[in-house]
Amino acid sequence: MEDLARQLVVVADEADDIIDFHVVNQLRERSQYKTRHMASLSSFRQDIDKIIKKIDSITEKLMMVKEEPVDVQEQQPSIVSVPVSSTALPSSDKNTMVGFDELLLQVVDELTRDESNLQILPIVGMGGIGKTTLAQNAFDHPYIVNRFDKRIWFTISQQYSVREILLKYFFKDEKDFGTDQLGVAELGVRLHKLLCGERYLIIIDDIWSVKAWEDFMLYLPNNENGSRILVTTRLLDVARSLRFDNHYFKVNFLDEDKSWDLLCEKAFAQKSCPYPELEEIGRKIARCCRGLPLAIIVIGGLLAKSKDKR
Structure with missing residues (x-):
């Protein structure tokens, strides 16, 4: 790719x-x-x-x-985690949502519904189709910012280590004293405590397997207060497995008019x-x-x- x-x-x-x-x-x-x-x-x-x-x-x-995961046992970890602050996400000028306005509103509506149980919302689509951009716009939407006490963004990718991802989240400086002694369980408990009692939104971007999902779910509490988890994936089977009702959002290709609008937006900063x-x-x-x-x-x-x- x-x-x-x-x-x-x-x-x-x-x-x-x-x-x-x-x-x-x-x-x-x-x-x-x-x-x-x-x-x-x-x-x-x-x-x-x-x-x-x-x-x-x-x-x-x-x-x-091919949108198929590789054997992660034979690969070196490739990890990125993004801290709570939305300023760590790509700036809005790189985050154009031409053609996805209606889908964004649907995602925001789903995330802000008055249901107390912890809800998981998958977004599925091929690489480069706009899943991450959609998630970023939802993450920064005013309704979302005002509704959730904590918002956290994690990017998983095909090769991942939960421990390394959490270390990078909690410790900005990798040389912080004692971090090499912390195991994944200790870091997971720290994340659980951080989220406990809070209405939170977690974005888990670019997940490639159900196992990766299960590894993170161990540390995400169900506070019964409307917390949400938004997951992006290229794999339909993964998206379907995250909810018993098979509910997910699919990002489709742009039509010709929307493609032209996006090209003009990026090239000329206008829709013509x-x-x-x-x-x-x-x-x-x-x-x-x-x-x-x-x-x-x-x-x-x-x-x-x-x-x-x-």
């Missing part, structure tokens, strides 16, 4: 260079003959068509990536293209991303940098 994302960056850079070259030619040829201008435009379209084919190929590979002569090509690029937000955001972000430079 990361290698394919890097390939997208390279292709987007190529598109950026082609567009820059075309803009320079446009300025140079304004006073030239129309036939020369048309030849330049034809060449530009051919170059862009080549870029579109590359984007289409990479996006197709992204969509074919300020350069009419580029709209047709821009829409082609958006379509070739096949509704996958990751691809659209990578390309739109690079186009935005190009626009800022000019």
Whole structure:
């Protein structure tokens, strides 16, 4: 997945260079003959068509990536944990929710319902589809901030160690005295005490197995006060196993209009293209991303940098 994302960056850079070259030619040829201008435009379209084919190929590979967990016994742990403060999350300018407004409201509504039992809400979808962005927006939503006493974000990933995740959460400095003596049980008890009696929201992002879920659930108290756990996963079987009623939210691909809106939002900071002569090509690029937000955001972000430079 990361290698394919890097390939997208390279292709987007190529598109950026082609567009820059075309803009320079446009300025140079304004006073030239129309036939020369048309030849330049034809060449530009051919170059862009080549870029579109590359984007289409990479996006197709992204969509074919197998969403199956690896054998964690043979891998080294890869752990990230994010502390309570929402400022530790990506800033809002990197957190665009084009196309997911209605789904966000549904998630917030589910999290704030007047049910006292501890509720688990899974969000499922392929990598790059926007699960984490949806969870981040829910995490920072004013209703959520006002409702919950404590909000904590953990990212699990395929390879994980509950002990290391909790150590990173409780101790900002890994050299803190005595941390090497703390076992997972002691850290789990510390988390349990922190949450006991509080109305809390826990985000467990990018979970790949039921076992990872069970390892964390040991330390999350049911305070009977409306606490919630929001889980994101790529695996439908994992999402279904977290609730007896099989209730979960699925993040789907963006349609063509939403894809175009997102590309414009990332490239131009608005939901329309300020350069009419580029709209047709821009829409082609958006379509070739096949509704996958990751691809659209990578390309739109690079186009935005190009626009800022000019």
